[in-house]
Amino acid sequence: MITLLDYGAGNVRSVRNAIRKLGFEIRDVACPQDIVTAEKLVFPGVGSFGYAMERLRTLGYIEPLLAHIKADKPFLGICLGLQTLFEGSEECLGVAGLGVIPGLVKRFKDGALAVPQIGWNGIRIHKEGSPLFKGFQDEKLYFVHSFHAPLQETNKQWVLTTTDYGNEFISAVQKGNVAAFQFHPEKSGEAGLNLFKNFLENDTLEAVGPLDVSTLSKTKIARRIIACLDVRSNDAGDLVVTKGDQYDVRDKGEVRNLGMPVDLAKRYYEEGADEITFLNITGFRDFPMKDQPMLEVLQRTSENVFVPLTIGGGIREFTDSEGKYYSALDVAAEYFRSGADKISIGSDAVYTVEAFLKTGKKTGKSSIELISNVYGAQAVVISVDPRRVYVQAPSDTIHHVIKTAFPGPQGEQYCWYQCTVKGGREGRDVDAVQLAKTCETLGAGELLLNCIDKDGTNSGFDLEFINMVKDAVSIPIIASSGAGCLEHFSEVFAKTKAEAALAAGIFHRHEVEISDIKEHLRKEHIEPR
DSSP: EEOOOSSSSSSSSSHHHHHHHHHOOOEESSSHHHHHTTEEEEEOOOOHHHHHHHHHHHTTTTTHHHHHHHOOEEEEEEEEHHHHTTEEGGTTTTTOOSSSSEEEEEEOOOOOOSEEEEEEEOOEEEEOGGGGTTTOOOOOEHHHHHHHHOOOOOGGGEEEEEESSSEEEEEEEEEEEEEEESOOOGGGGHHHHHHHHHHOOOSSOOOOEEETTTTSOOOOOOOEEEEEEEEOOOTTTEEEEEOOTTBEEETEEEEEEOOOHHHHHHHHHHHHHHHEEEEEETTTTTTTGOOOHHHHHHHHHHTTOOOOEEESSOOOEOOTTTSOOOOOHHHHHHHHHHHHHOOOOOOOHHHHHHHHHHHHHSSOOOOHHHHHHHOOOOEEEEOOEEEEEEEEGGGGGGGGOOOOOSSOTTTOOOEEEEEEETTTTEEEEEHHHHHHHHHHHHTTEEEOOOTTTTTTOSOOOHHHHHHHHHHOOOOOOOSSSOOSSSSHHHHHHHHHHHHSSEOOOOTTTTTTHHHHHHHHHHTTTOOOO
């Protein structure tokens, strides 16, 4: 029997599904005594260090958790479950960690790096004969974090693996039967499931001895390929995957039906997609707390898809027909419990930025701030949906402009990118750079850069737009809209610093295969998973 310590973190459903997929029974911790009696304890953590420690104290879990660890009973921490083993974190100075491992968790500070680190990176194994890495073939694993545990003399005996992101950091620890991973095994595909299986099957985790890692190369983070599924109800009321042409999803009066969401997601997982994004493109009209079909899509997908899942559409505060109020955090929590790892915010982000630009002050009440404060910046993706507005000269607008290599209809050499809401149907007086910088300030961890002008054209990504936004922020960028061939993926990675590229229709119609993209990237000396 495997015991899961769920303190109310993000997507714990995937951990449960991974354990069940591997053939093991699982029970949740319901009271402190369940930790005391646990045979094998799994502690997944997503969110902020301070929130996690506060929840553990409030629930009375700290003392039994420390007793379990000190008794050398099998323990596996994941992500924040590793960081809480240390004495504290720069994320919440003054908040004590469990203090099992010496040292302070620190924020990535290399200015050349996007923070959070989001994506697939390698590991270097420091201990020989670790049962946890039986059958491991030097695969990349999925990381998503802004803070890391640095190596120091006092914690070397704990170090099981390290990874490079700017500097070398601890990516796994193990001492006796106590282990923890900074990466997410439940989100690392078959390689991660195998690591999970090794923990679940072995009664002892003790390694044989140290390994010499001095000759091993530095690890490299991969460029991600993301499959996007635009989901909406067709005229018969069924949820289908569709694809628009500049956001128009109808063809001859009917909603384009390119497949069923759960089936397509499983297909893309098996074909090697690094992440899968669901965009509920009618979400701004629906009430997500009662959107059972979309929640069911997430729940069913997470049973067989073990890479990150993002959900977007309708993430905002609501008051239902009976007068009951739900915050954006309530809505996000429902999606996380259903299997989402990240939340994509679109229209509500634009409205939030408009309000911020008027006052220059954070309120702490926006959807971005609420979700980021509890689940961490890495859980908040901003979907930027702009269209080009051409001007003759920069002085013609107050907005951020670029000189473009693709002049406008009247020969205009400059343009700015106007943010839109309501599925691209309404433009606002906010440009994409304003949106990106403000959302980063409010706590967003990633930007999904769509472009209405490029959507459905198969003419390539808008490289000018991507570079414009990337130069303005330090958080990761996902390039979207316009991919039509293999070369468009290598081009966007060679000519911009985007961390990921997303496509939809070309995958749905088998015009481009994910495996072919990755093989093409390797030939172009671009690192994929």
